[in-house]
Structure formats: C-alpha cells, structure tokens
Amino acid sequence: MADVHGVPRLLVSVTQTAFVVRLVGLLATLVLIMGRELTPAILVGVVAAGLTSYLGLARPEYLSLVSRHPALALADLVLMAVAVGFAGVDSPLVLVLLPTALLLGLWIDRVAGGIVIVCLLAVYLLGLQATTPVDQGSFTVTAILPFVFIILWLLGLVIATAVEGERRAQAVVRDAIANAAASSERTAIAREIHDSMAKSLQGIVMTSAALPTLMERDPTGAREHASQLQAMTTQAVHQLRQIMSSLRERSSDQTLSSAVAEAAMAWQATSGRTVELAVRQDLDTEDDAVRYELVHSLTEALDNVRHHAGPCRVVVALECPSTDRLVLKVSDDGVGMSAHALTEAALAGHHGVVGIRERMARIGGLADVVSVPGRGTTVTLSVHREGLIER
Known part of the structure; x- marks a missing residue:
C-alpha cells in the first residue's frame, strides 16, 4: 500500500x-x-x-x-x-x-x-x-x-x-526484511573475511617469518619475497576497504541515484574501464533494504562484466517507468554467452547471477539476465520502491 x-x-x-x-x-x-x-x-x-x-x-x-x-x-x-x-x-x-x-x-x-x-x-x-x-x-x-x-x-x-x-x-x-537482509549480509561479510582476508594475512605472516632467514642465505630470493609481501599487503588492504565500504553503505544517507553512480564510478576506477551512466538524479527509496540490495547487485553485475565480458562498452541505467517501480540495468556489448553456458557456470561454482537473483528476491524484486553470444549481456533489476510489500 x-x-x-x-x-x-x-x-x-x-x-x-x-x-x-x-x-x-x-x-x-x-x-x-x-x-x-x-x-x-x-x-x-x-x-x-x-x-x-x-x-x-x-x-x-x-x-x-x-x-x-x-x-x-x-x-x-x-x-x-x-x-x-x-x-x-x-x-x-x-x-x-x-x-x-x-x-x-x-x-x-x-x-x-x-x-x-x-x-x-x-x-x-x-x-x-x-x-x-x-x-x-x-x-x-x-x-x-x-x-x-x-x-x-x-x-x-x-x-x-x-x-x-x-x-x-x-x-x-519492512523492518523484518531489513533486519534479515542485514543479518544475511553480516554473515556474507564474515565469510568473506574468513575466506579472503584471513588467507591473505596468513600468507603475509608466513612470508614475513621467512624473510630474515632468506636475507642471510639468499638475498635475491629475499627481494622476491619482499615484493610478494608488498603485493599481498596491498591486496589485503584492498579487501579490507571493500568490506568497510560495505559496512558504511548499509547506513548511508545517499539517495539511490547517488549510490548507483558512486558504485559505478568506483568500479570504473578499479577496473580501468569506462562506464556510461544514464541515471535519473531524483530517484530514491525510503526502504534501506531496496537501496542496499540494488547497489550490491549492481556491483556484482559489474564484476561479472570485468571477469567475463572482455573488452566492451558498459552502460548503467536507473529509471522509474512507473510511479512505484524502479528499474536498474547493466548492459555490455561484450562476448556474451548462451543460456546453457549460464547454467553450466552456476553448476561450476560461479554464482554471480544466482547471487543477484537471491538479493532481488529478498526485497521482492526480479533479476532478468539476457545474454547473446557475441552481442553482450543485459542484466535488468526491477523492484517496487517499497520492496517486499504486498499491495
């Protein structure tokens, strides 16, 4: 209502x-x-x-x-x-x-x-x-x-x-949905810390422990290990920033339009690719869960572009075709893939598209993925402004 x-x-x-x-x-x-x-x-x-x-x-x-x-x-x-x-x-x-x-x-x-x-x-x-x-x-x-x-x-x-x-x-x-989404996201962040940062820090500790011995026995090898240590440290810092960014965005006062534009620009800066924005500046939602899941689904879709689309043109569009519906689209003209390939990717453990659909389901939205080999992929996210509310 x-x-x-x-x-x-x-x-x-x-x-x-x-x-x-x-x-x-x-x-x-x-x-x-x-x-x-x-x-x-x-x-x-x-x-x-x-x-x-x-x-x-x-x-x-x-x-x-x-x-x-x-x-x-x-x-x-x-x-x-x-x-x-x-x-x-x-x-x-x-x-x-x-x-x-x-x-x-x-x-x-x-x-x-x-x-x-x-x-x-x-x-x-x-x-x-x-x-x-x-x-x-x-x-x-x-x-x-x-x-x-x-x-x-x-x-x-x-x-x-x-x-x-x-x-x-x-x-x-709405509060129950937002709390459930927050709880689920905290679990995901904990899992990410365990699977990524913990391993990175463990590698840093092991490499640091080996450096004194290598400096005495193999200075050349020690320099290589120092370079690896620097790379692992940089990666850990990047992972930590991503996690902190997720935590900040959960309570952000940004409008949906600003959050979408910022997420797209952040991806552009880290991926080295160019994103074309077609975002209406006056769009927002009063439901934090809708804003949160849309922005993170956008980030997931853009990461899929970076890993699978190859060199391509990327367009992010946010529009409101009706007074109570929000539509976010991520389009590229990259390599694309068939529906069978999408299914095989999910079975092989690549759950990017599955994760996007799960995020949208939490807020009563839909995620439609259309991909054509050689012509690119379009991910369309559609949700009511108030999220998972029966009308």
Missing part, C-alpha cells in the same frame, strides 16, 4: 470518493433550489463544499496537511453544519453534510469525533423540533438521517483504523 504525498493510498481513495459524493450532493442541491431564493447560508455551504471538494480531488498533496492538522477536517465539518443549521434541517444541503460524516471518521480521532457527532445531532434535533412538527410523516427526517450520519462516521473510523493497522503491519514487515 503505497503512500501519496505521505498519506496512505487507500485513505486518499476513500477521501476522494467522499468528495465526489459531496459534489454530487452539491449538484442535487443546486437542482432542488432552482427557482427558489438563494439564502446566504445555502450560498456559503455551496461555495465551501465545492471549494474543499475540488481541492481534495485536484490537489491530493493537500491531504497531507489534513493528516498533520486534523483540525482542518473538523473546520470543514463545522462550516457545513453551520450552513445547514442556518438553512434549515430540511435544506438540500443535508445531502452534502452526509458524506462529510465519513470524512469526520477518516480524519478525526474517535473521541473528538464522537463529541462532535453528539453536538451536531443535538443541534440537528433541536432545529428539527423548532422547524418541523414531529409526526409519522417526519420519521425519515427525525430518525433515519441521524442514523445514516452515525453509520457513515463509524464507517470512516473503521476504514481509518484498518489503514493505520495496515501501515503498522507493513512497517513491521
């Missing part, structure tokens, strides 16, 4: 539906008073209902203001109620007041809303007693309209409660 300008989409949809019903009631009111005197109360009610309904439909970003300041919704209801009070309880403006009860339930908490409902119904019944004798013919006006008003308010409360519950559930799921 994606948000629209910070407001849950379902809440926006129900609110806009209520505004549409208000406009229909407003049109019915204008038809019913045609040929009659337009009193100031009815005029104020018509203008207020028309303006607020139009703003709610045409400018949904204003609903975020109502979310932060519920008193705005309360003011709208009070304005409509006052207009109906002055126009009379038998005024057609009652048709406009009914969907406003739904809006009251959607945007005002139950305690404040309950107090307002009680006050409005009291004013309504007092006005009814003053203007219309209570008899069997007035049962609809006396009982059914207040009953419908209460039902619509309760319906708004139920919808608002359900939306808030869904938001909390999604937040729990």
Whole structure:
C-alpha cells in the first residue's frame, strides 16, 4: 500500500470518493433550489463544499496537511453544519453534510469525533423540533438521517483504523526484511573475511617469518619475497576497504541515484574501464533494504562484466517507468554467452547471477539476465520502491 504525498493510498481513495459524493450532493442541491431564493447560508455551504471538494480531488498533496492538522477536517465539518443549521434541517444541503460524516471518521480521532457527532445531532434535533412538527410523516427526517450520519462516521473510523493497522503491519514487515537482509549480509561479510582476508594475512605472516632467514642465505630470493609481501599487503588492504565500504553503505544517507553512480564510478576506477551512466538524479527509496540490495547487485553485475565480458562498452541505467517501480540495468556489448553456458557456470561454482537473483528476491524484486553470444549481456533489476510489500 503505497503512500501519496505521505498519506496512505487507500485513505486518499476513500477521501476522494467522499468528495465526489459531496459534489454530487452539491449538484442535487443546486437542482432542488432552482427557482427558489438563494439564502446566504445555502450560498456559503455551496461555495465551501465545492471549494474543499475540488481541492481534495485536484490537489491530493493537500491531504497531507489534513493528516498533520486534523483540525482542518473538523473546520470543514463545522462550516457545513453551520450552513445547514442556518438553512434549515430540511435544506438540500443535508445531502452534502452526509458524506462529510465519513470524512469526520477518516480524519478525526474517535473521541473528538464522537463529541462532535453528539453536538451536531443535538443541534440537528433541536432545529428539527423548532422547524418541523414531529409526526409519522417526519420519521425519515427525525430518525433515519441521524442514523445514516452515525453509520457513515463509524464507517470512516473503521476504514481509518484498518489503514493505520495496515501501515503498522507493513512497517513491521519492512523492518523484518531489513533486519534479515542485514543479518544475511553480516554473515556474507564474515565469510568473506574468513575466506579472503584471513588467507591473505596468513600468507603475509608466513612470508614475513621467512624473510630474515632468506636475507642471510639468499638475498635475491629475499627481494622476491619482499615484493610478494608488498603485493599481498596491498591486496589485503584492498579487501579490507571493500568490506568497510560495505559496512558504511548499509547506513548511508545517499539517495539511490547517488549510490548507483558512486558504485559505478568506483568500479570504473578499479577496473580501468569506462562506464556510461544514464541515471535519473531524483530517484530514491525510503526502504534501506531496496537501496542496499540494488547497489550490491549492481556491483556484482559489474564484476561479472570485468571477469567475463572482455573488452566492451558498459552502460548503467536507473529509471522509474512507473510511479512505484524502479528499474536498474547493466548492459555490455561484450562476448556474451548462451543460456546453457549460464547454467553450466552456476553448476561450476560461479554464482554471480544466482547471487543477484537471491538479493532481488529478498526485497521482492526480479533479476532478468539476457545474454547473446557475441552481442553482450543485459542484466535488468526491477523492484517496487517499497520492496517486499504486498499491495
């Protein structure tokens, strides 16, 4: 359930539906008073209902203001109620007041809303007693309209409660996914330290221990071992920097666009190849897990290019073909390979593509790999901005 300008989409949809019903009631009111005197109360009610309904439909970003300041919704209801009070309880403006009860339930908490409902119904019944004798013919006006008003308010409360519950559930799921991804990545980093850095450091220790003896017996061999020691040290430093970079990126405040561009430029610097960027600068996601897995999948895809594509042109593109979907592409025009070769590579222990697909699966995304021998490879990563959330 994606948000629209910070407001849950379902809440926006129900609110806009209520505004549409208000406009229909407003049109019915204008038809019913045609040929009659337009009193100031009815005029104020018509203008207020028309303006607020139009703003709610045409400018949904204003609903975020109502979310932060519920008193705005309360003011709208009070304005409509006052207009109906002055126009009379038998005024057609009652048709406009009914969907406003739904809006009251959607945007005002139950305690404040309950107090307002009680006050409005009291004013309504007092006005009814003053203007219309209570008899069997007035049962609809006396009982059914207040009953419908209460039902619509309760319906708004139920919808608002359900939306808030869904938001909390999604937040729990997002946190669980992010924690699971972080735990998995920590395990991978620990494995990488064990498999790479530990071996490199062990080699450095053994070579360093042999140097004093070699300097006495074989100075030429000692110089060669010193050169090997320097190379192993440089490699260990590079491995350590990669691990530290991974740890920093996990809590990075970068936007997705900046993180993708930085990862591509870092790969360009270490690989000696040129990367063409086609990255929209305004793209981001509020889900850390989505940003993290996309960037690391990009790094994995670029490493596959370095090891398997040969000399080629490399393009990294980040786009948003729809409002809620992110697509990251890594394309090259290198040697490529057949689908059978991809399968054989995985069986032989080359799990680059498999790892990318596993990363995307963690966040509810897809990884599509299209490779043609002699024409290159394109890796397409597609994911919802909010990750693994059912909509």
